[in-house]
Amino acid sequence: MAPYRFISRDFPLVSQGEDSLPIWLLGKGEAGQVDLPAQVRQWADSAGFTGTEGRFLLVPGGEGELAGALFGLGDRDSPSRERHPFIAGKLADLLPEGTWHLENAGSDAARHALGFAMGAYRFETFRKPRDKSVRLAVDDSSLRDDVERIVAGVDLARDLINTPANHMGPAALEAVTHGLAGHYGADLTVTSGEKLLAHNLPLIHAVGRAAAEAPRLLDLRLARPGAAKVTLVGKGVCFDTGGLDLKPSSSMLLMKKDMGGAANVLGLALMIMDAGLDIDLRVLIPAVENSVAGNAFRPGDILQSRKGPTIQVDNTDAEGRLVLADALTLACEESPALVIDMATLTGAARVALGPELPPLFTDDDALAGELAGAAEAVGDPLWRMPLYPPYKAMLETPVADLTNAPAGGFAGAITAALFLQQFVEPHISWCHFDIFGWMPKAQPHAPIGGQAYGIRALFTVLAQRYPPRDLR
Numbered sequence: 001m002a003p004y005r006f007i008s009r010d011f012p013l014v015s016q017g018e019d020s021l022p023i024w025l026l027g028k029g030e031a032g033q034v035d036l037p038a039q040v041r042q043w044a045d046s047a048g049f050t051g052t053e054g055r056f057l058l059v060p061g062g063e064g065e066l067a068g069a070l071f072g073l074g075d076r077d078s079p080s081r082e083r084h085p086f087i088a089g090k091l092a093d094l095l096p097e098g099t100w101h102l103e104n105a106g107s108d109a110a111r112h113a114l115g116f117a118m119g120a121y122r123f124e125t126f127r128k129p130r131d132k133s134v135r136l137a138v139d140d141s142s143l144r145d146d147v148e149r150i151v152a153g154v155d156l157a158r159d160l161i162n163t164p165a166n167h168m169g170p171a172a173l174e175a176v177t178h179g180l181a182g183h184y185g186a187d188l189t190v191t192s193g194e195k196l197l198a199h200n201l202p203l204i205h206a207v208g209r210a211a212a213e214a215p216r217l218l219d220l221r222l223a224r225p226g227a228a229k230v231t232l233v234g235k236g237v238c239f240d241t242g243g244l245d246l247k248p249s250s251s252m253l254l255m256k257k258d259m260g261g262a263a264n265v266l267g268l269a270l271m272i273m274d275a276g277l278d279i280d281l282r283v284l285i286p287a288v289e290n291s292v293a294g295n296a297f298r299p300g301d302i303l304q305s306r307k308g309p310t311i312q313v314d315n316t317d318a319e320g321r322l323v324l325a326d327a328l329t330l331a332c333e334e335s336p337a338l339v340i341d342m343a344t345l346t347g348a349a350r351v352a353l354g355p356e357l358p359p360l361f362t363d364d365d366a367l368a369g370e371l372a373g374a375a376e377a378v379g380d381p382l383w384r385m386p387l388y389p390p391y392k393a394m395l396e397t398p399v400a401d402l403t404n405a406p407a408g409g410f411a412g413a414i415t416a417a418l419f420l421q422q423f424v425e426p427h428i429s430w431c432h433f434d435i436f437g438w439m440p441k442a443q444p445h446a447p448i449g450g451q452a453y454g455i456r457a458l459f460t461v462l463a464q465r466y467p468p469r470d471l472r
């Protein structure tokens with residue numbers, strides 16, 4: 001069964017056909033080590049092709065026909081300079097229409113195939129599609145399947161983020177989650193509108209009640225009796241106006257991406273379910289729009305959380321931590337082995353680490369170690385930041401138990417993480433990713449737009465810990 005797709009697109013890796021054209025990969029100054037046909041070497045020399053990273057050269061045959069292509073990988077990794085791990089992603093753009101294969105990928109075949117497949121992503125729902133079709137022939141079918149699963153998860157996250165809020169409000173996010181659940185035989189329970197109050201999810205209700213579409217909690221489960229319980233929690237703010245503390249227009253422009261945490265955990269859930277990992281899986285998504293109306297929650301309001309502590313709303317734009325607080329409380333009530341949350345939670349995280357490097361917060365050193373190793377191995381970077389206990393004092397406020405927006409904004413990503421930690425049971429292993437959700441500058445494997453963060457690293461760790469039963 002092919003992986004779930006929200007927006008269907010042809011998977012660019014195909015089985016080895018007879019007439020695919022070769023791509024020769026060349027490191028800088030490594031022409032001597034690569035076994036190139038004599039005419040190809042001569043053509044590269046005459047064109048001054050030396051293997052500079054990302055350089056591309058078509059190769060003609062004897063009759064002027066297209067015979068192949070050369071692609072530069074750049075310098076070998078060195079302490080001062082690293083090759084881009086997914087430089088092969090550029091090929092999806094550079095190659096002419098047709099089917100190609102990598103002639104000399106060697107032990108990097110899997111990484112290049114993944115780079116190519118991630119680089120082939122285009123978001124064309126609302127525009128005339130480019131009509132070029134470039135495919136990469138890969139003969140190892142299990143490699144193709146592994147890449148297809150990863151890329152389906154990554155592309156799901158990208159598609160959900162890229163789809164604007166008028167097409168991806170809480171109801172649409174519910175519909176996609178329903179489609180994903182159905183594809184893998186999972187159950188979806190939805191609690192929406194006033195029912196949120198009856199079910200004691202007051203913070204999700206408060207943040208989302210001013211929007212035209214009702215706020216809701218999406219609760220997806222793929223039960224696997226006896227397996228470890230892992231719960232994913234994703235911030236699903238389908239649009240963040242800031243609420244009554246309205247964002248200025250420049251800050252609001254990109255806020256369709258404020259459901260990036262939800263998009264990423266859904267992408268990760270796809271990978272987990274598709275691979276059949278031995279996990280009793282639950283995904284919790286508070287899906288809301290932080291909007292403005294007469295019934296909006298206000299600055300100064302004091303709200304009661306599901307867990308008990310009261311929260312003074314010092315800024316209605318610090319809404320993500322509110323909806324996540326109730327979702328994390330609910331997650332912990334069944335004592336899962338692991339809780340992972342992902343959220344476009346703070347501008348401060350981007351100030352600290354920039355758009356490409358998501359901060360990871362956890363007190364579980366073993367998990368942090370596994371994640372760091374996986375991040376390095378699969379080229380999905382992340383960086384651990386501290387849940388520095390003394391900063392909990394910044395969450396204090398005179399007339400409520402907690403403030404949602406500490407004054408001054410020092411260490412904003414840390415204080416937001418510490419806020420979430422108040423709603424996680426201390427004995428439960430928990431990690432929190434404060435992601436940007438958006439690639440502002442094109443990368444070889446990622447066009448400008450919605451992007452997956454950390455989920456390939458997370459999937460790698462989960463697959464090591466909880467492999468499918470038939471593989472154990």
Ligand code: BES
Binds near residue numbers: 240405435
């Ligand atoms: N969704 C934003 C955070 C955000 C902004 C992520 C820009 C990525 C890019 C979040 O809801 C928010 O507005 N956070 C505030 C919190 C503050 C009011 C305490 C922020 O970061 O400014």
Ligand code: MN
Binds near residue numbers: 317
């Ligand atoms: Mn906000």
Ligand code: ZN
Binds near residue numbers: 237258345
């Ligand atoms: Zn937000």
